[in-house]
Amino acid sequence: MKTFEAIGAIETFGLVFVLEACDAMCKAADVELVGYENVASGYISVIVQGDVAACQSAVDAGIKAVENLGAEVYSSVVIAGPHIDLNKIISRYQLNNLLTEEEGDAV
Template sequence: MSNALGMIETWGVVANLEATDAMSKSADVEMIGYENIGSGFVTTMVQGDVGAVQAAVDAGVEAARRAEGYVTSAVIPRPHDFVKKIMVLHKP
């Protein structure tokens, strides 16, 4: 299991796809999956080494801002075992 979890929440699918594309291209991270929260909110989750996840989230945030859909983001280094179980549930 990787040692960091990164998440970006956007409003709108277009902003989310922009963010996801930027995250995937900017660093060596693995996309865990996404959640369509409702009311237009979508969260994408990635995992990998802490530095790679932070770089990916930073790139994704900038892309989502350009698409005017950024809501929030987070990077969790060394997530608790319970969080890791949730991450496994969202693997594609």
């Protein structure tokens, strides 16, 4: 897995709001959407990676987009210079891994 300068994440409630956040994040800055996790009972987290400034801009834009819809962002974070071992966690949420798991479920 490629190492990035930073990761950013937002957690909110509901797919519609997380889609709006993702769209705003990816449009606002040069970040790569890593993936998402449906945490529990509708809480969804989304993760992006890129350089520190891009991740901060993306997270700020995502928060604003969710708030503009009248929803609440429960938590957000930008981690500059993440430790290499965080890749062990982040790789679980990569979209290509999620697709592989779903395909395995269908068999």
